[in-house]
Amino acid sequence: MLKVNLLSDEEIRELDDKYCSWGDTTHYSKNPKVFRDCSGSFMFDSKDIPYLDLQMWYASCNFGYKNKRILNAVIDQLNKLPQVAPKYLYDYKVLLAEKIARANEKRFQEKGRVHFNVGGAQATEDAIKVARNYTKSQGIFAFMGGYHGRTMGATCVTSSYRYREKYGHFGDRAHFVPFPYCFRCHYGKKCEDCDFYCVKQFAKNFESEYNSFYDPKTGECEYKTFIAEAVLGTGGYINPPEGYFKALKKVLDDFGIMLIIDEVQMGMFRTGKLWAIENYDITPDVITFAKSITNGMNPLSGLWAQEKFISPNVFTPGSAHSTYASNPIGTRAGYEVMQIIEEENFEEIIPQKSARFLSGLKYLKNKYPQFIGDVGGIGLALRIELTQPDKISPNRELCDAIQEEGLKGDLIYNGKKCGLILNNGGFYKNILTLVPSLYITDAEIDMSIELLNQLFARFI
Numbered sequence: 001m002l003k004v005n006l007l008s009d010e011e012i013r014e015l016d017d018k019y020c021s022w023g024d025t026t027h028y029s030k031n032p033k034v035f036r037d038c039s040g041s042f043m044f045d046s047k048d049i050p051y052l053d054l055q056m057w058y059a060s061c062n063f064g065y066k067n068k069r070i071l072n073a074v075i076d077q078l079n080k081l082p083q084v085a086p087k088y089l090y091d092y093k094v095l096l097a098e099k100i101a102r103a104n105e106k107r108f109q110e111k112g113r114v115h116f117n118v119g120g121a122q123a124t125e126d127a128i129k130v131a132r133n134y135t136k137s138q139g140i141f142a143f144m145g146g147y148h149g150r151t152m153g154a155t156c157v158t159s160s161y162r163y164r165e166k167y168g169h170f171g172d173r174a175h176f177v178p179f180p181y182c183f184r185c186h187y188g189k190k191c192e193d194c195d196f197y198c199v200k201q202f203a204k205n206f207e208s209e210y211n212s213f214y215d216p217k218t219g220e221c222e223y224k225t226f227i228a229e230a231v232l233g234t235g236g237y238i239n240p241p242e243g244y245f246k247a248l249k250k251v252l253d254d255f256g257i258m259l260i261i262d263e264v265q266m267g268m269f270r271t272g273k274l275w276a277i278e279n280y281d282i283t284p285d286v287i288t289f290a291k292s293i294t295n296g297m298n299p300l301s302g303l304w305a306q307e308k309f310i311s312p313n314v315f316t317p318g319s320a321h322s323t324y325a326s327n328p329i330g331t332r333a334g335y336e337v338m339q340i341i342e343e344e345n346f347e348e349i350i351p352q353k354s355a356r357f358l359s360g361l362k363y364l365k366n367k368y369p370q371f372i373g374d375v376g377g378i379g380l381a382l383r384i385e386l387t388q389p390d391k392i393s394p395n396r397e398l399c400d401a402i403q404e405e406g407l408k409g410d411l412i413y414n415g416k417k418c419g420l421i422l423n424n425g426g427f428y429k430n431i432l433t434l435v436p437s438l439y440i441t442d443a444e445i446d447m448s449i450e451l452l453n454q455l456f457a458r459f460i
């Protein structure tokens with residue numbers, strides 16, 4: 001079928017240049033790319049060149065672009081009940097809440113409830129409200145390198161100073177704690193024999209009232225909540241060592257500190273489990289979700305909280321609200337996603353795909369020791385840490401250049417032109433963060449490694 005484009009690439013860029021705010025992230029790139037179509041693991045440009053996508057709308061499309069089942073569910077909802085105010089009830093809101101609550105009851109043996117909103121940052125805001133309402137305290141711990149969104153409240157618990165520096169003082173700024181990023185340990189320790197030194201340092205905060213968090217005489221803690229990603233997303237796809245979260249949770253339990261786990265990016269089987277925190281065998285008090293809950297089809301986010309934090313007499317009507325919360329298109333898409341999750345065998349399939357991808361990344365690490373300091377990750381949340389020849393100093397320039405090069409669309413695979421879509425993250429923005437579709441085939445994994453190989457070869 002002949003595709004007729006409304007505007008040429010140049011016309012789109014001209015209008016963007018003149019009329020769009022540059023305050024979003026489009027202009028992180030000097031020459032933002034125009035795409036026209038998407039399907040499965042691929043995006044297509046104006047010349048119909050396919051680009052294998054290893055960032056999938058920042059992990060919003062775990063189940064592949066234009067996933068037929070989710071697309072059809074949305075179309076069906078558009079025809080049946082596309083609009084309804086959150087003041088009223090309808091089927092898919094309660095069905096989706098039930099699915100999430102039951103899934104968590106099975107996983108954590110805890111009863112709970114679900115509260116909806118429309119974006120990851122708003123889910124963070126609502127989780128903070130749940131915590132402040134329950135604890136009657138505003139002190140929050142969060143991880144260095146964590147990312148929880150860019151609304152004002154979410155910015156307070158997101159460590160990067162860049163997101164705050166233009167907007168004055170943030171009075172409710174979290175106290176930021178080092179994440180167990182073992183390749184670059186904050187304390188200069190080696191993972192093999194550190195004996196969770198970072199957890200011990202955290203626990204020291206509670207030894208004396210003079211450490212400013214806790215009064216051992218009264219047992220009162222000023223900071224009553226910890227918000228954390230189980231695996232850092234924007235922070236570079238860093239997965240903590242086994243045992244870390246168990247050790248941390250013990251300290252939190254000892255001092256009565258609530259734990260919110262942000263699953264906005266790492267949830268929905270990205271790490272091989274519905275929630276990334278399941279890999280670490282602890283039970284959080286609150287879980288936030290967004291992105292792939294609808295496979296990127298319509299903004300929907302939310303949180304699940306254990307009953308005691310969110311029962312109707314605690315989190316009372318009107319405690320949090322948005323006009324678009326629990327919108328019917330989003331909840332319908334979310335319900336289909338949860339249905340897919342129940343039917344598919346992701347827990348078995350994802351570790352197999354992960355192992356194939358990781359062995360390709362290790363091959364690249366051996367082939368390009370001058371660029372690649374580390375590869376790793378969990379499930380299909382993988383990373384390539386780009387470094388200088390000393391194998392530790394970050395190489396951000398190469399990371400930026402490789403992404404731009406992939407978007408040129410002039411790589412060759414099976415005799416045909418194609419491109420590669422990549423994203424970066426990490427404390428130094430030197431990490432290629434790989435987020436393929438969970439349906440990526442073995443052939444597409446091999447293609448990913450070959451295209452990365454072609455890109456690296458251009459920089460020797």
Ligand SMILES: Cc1ncc(COP(=O)(O)O)c(C=O)c1O
Pocket residue numbers: 058119120121122124147148149150229233234262263264265266290291
């Ligand atoms: C872990 C995490 N939390 C929250 C957010 C914010 O979500 P949104 O961009 O939908 O506001 C993101 C977005 O990347 C995220 O990765």
